Amino acid sequence: MKKYLLWISAGVFLAGCAGQTEKGEFKIEGHFSNLPLGPVVLEELTLENVKVVDSTNIKDASGKFSLKGMVPEQGLYRIRFDNGKFVLLALDAGDMKIDGDMDKLENIKITGSEPTSELQQFLGDISKQSISLTEEMRKLDSLHGSIPDSAFQPQLAALQKKEKDFENSFFLMADKTKNPANAVFAISQVRNGEEIVAHKQVITNLTTRFPKNTLVKSMTDKIAELEKSQQAGADAAGGEEPSAIKVGQVAPDFTLPDPSGKMISLNSFRGKYVLVDFWASWCGPCRQENPNVVKAYQQYKGKNFTILGVSLDKTKDKWQQAIKEDGLAWNHVSDLKFWDSAVVPLYGINAIPTNFLLDPQGKVIASNLRGPALEAKLREVLK
Numbered sequence: 001m002k003k004y005l006l007w008i009s010a011g012v013f014l015a016g017c018a019g020q021t022e023k024g025e026f027k028i029e030g031h032f033s034n035l036p037l038g039p040v041v042l043e044e045l046t047l048e049n050v051k052v053v054d055s056t057n058i059k060d061a062s063g064k065f066s067l068k069g070m071v072p073e074q075g076l077y078r079i080r081f082d083n084g085k086f087v088l089l090a091l092d093a094g095d096m097k098i099d100g101d102m103d104k105l106e107n108i109k110i111t112g113s114e115p116t117s118e119l120q121q122f123l124g125d126i127s128k129q130s131i132s133l134t135e136e137m138r139k140l141d142s143l144h145g146s147i148p149d150s151a152f153q154p155q156l157a158a159l160q161k162k163e164k165d166f167e168n169s170f171f172l173m174a175d176k177t178k179n180p181a182n183a184v185f186a187i188s189q190v191r192n193g194e195e196i197v198a199h200k201q202v203i204t205n206l207t208t209r210f211p212k213n214t215l216v217k218s219m220t221d222k223i224a225e226l227e228k229s230q231q232a233g234a235d236a237a238g239g240e241e242p243s244a245i246k247v248g249q250v251a252p253d254f255t256l257p258d259p260s261g262k263m264i265s266l267n268s269f270r271g272k273y274v275l276v277d278f279w280a281s282w283c284g285p286c287r288q289e290n291p292n293v294v295k296a297y298q299q300y301k302g303k304n305f306t307i308l309g310v311s312l313d314k315t316k317d318k319w320q321q322a323i324k325e326d327g328l329a330w331n332h333v334s335d336l337k338f339w340d341s342a343v344v345p346l347y348g349i350n351a352i353p354t355n356f357l358l359d360p361q362g363k364v365i366a367s368n369l370r371g372p373a374l375e376a377k378l379r380e381v382l383k
Contacts, residue, residue: 024071024093025069027068027096029066030064030066030067031100032098033101034103035102036102040057040082042078042079045077047222048282072214074180075181079098085102087105088123090182094112096116106127122173130166133162137373170187170189174187180213180215183206245356250362251356253362256333257335258331258333270362272360273381275308276358277355278312278353280311280313286353296378297330301330306331308333310341311333315336316336319334355367357377
């Protein structure tokens, strides 16, 4: 997988006609059962940061709230609640209503915003497909070694075909949608930079279809930057990219500063199971995955398990702010050199989020564990 271009998949976004990128006022009326008391915040999601647009405070059990403001063009936003949950929006000028149950956000009802309705439907579809593929992966993994290779390989090939079709669905969505925010969201879910380059015509089409949309331009600029860095890396390696650390290998040691400047080495955690988690504050998929990592940490931190967060951030303030906002209560290190960090070539990192689970001897026993897969693996090894 290549460097993660975008950030959204915040799990992890309002009105106007399809295809328009209206400029003007917007108003959101929300009504949720089981809505927690406390702040409700509307945030704009760009490829670089998260910006607060409006907020309100829930003080009673009515479950109602209102948010409003000005929008320069269609973009990706989220309504974030005090319990950490959120709703993603494709926001245009105009009025919209959101009704639902905080305990069943996958079933919310949107009126007045075709772009957001489309986005919510897409989120539901990819969630179902992702869950189904994960279950198939687990079942197939449990069969590995217990059935003949002649029976295992066809099943593996069939699963890989489904994974390929699943990835292609993001490009199909980007190519057919009339909404630039949803197109950018779809492309942002693709983790394989080679696939993005292979579907470059889709990206070119977006530039033609939405020539004035800032979010689209930002994405295409980042893709151009990715291509340039990939080519430079390939040239430096004689046309071959470095391989990522494989399961069974001892993880290379490194020493980097924590936010206070204290130098911390990976080998100092020997004797414990360690999740080495590569992420960044600007990486939307990383921020979306963080609640799953927090949940796993809280559940297993007392069972000889810890996490070392390795950030590819560029600025210390944003790094520290993300640690605080996401509640990442474990050790963190970074040399704040973005993709020029010393750990990138050391581990062959070409996408984030990426993680490696190490045993007490420092050997990699699993990699790229996300969502339920992380909890399942920890449950297996930390009995």
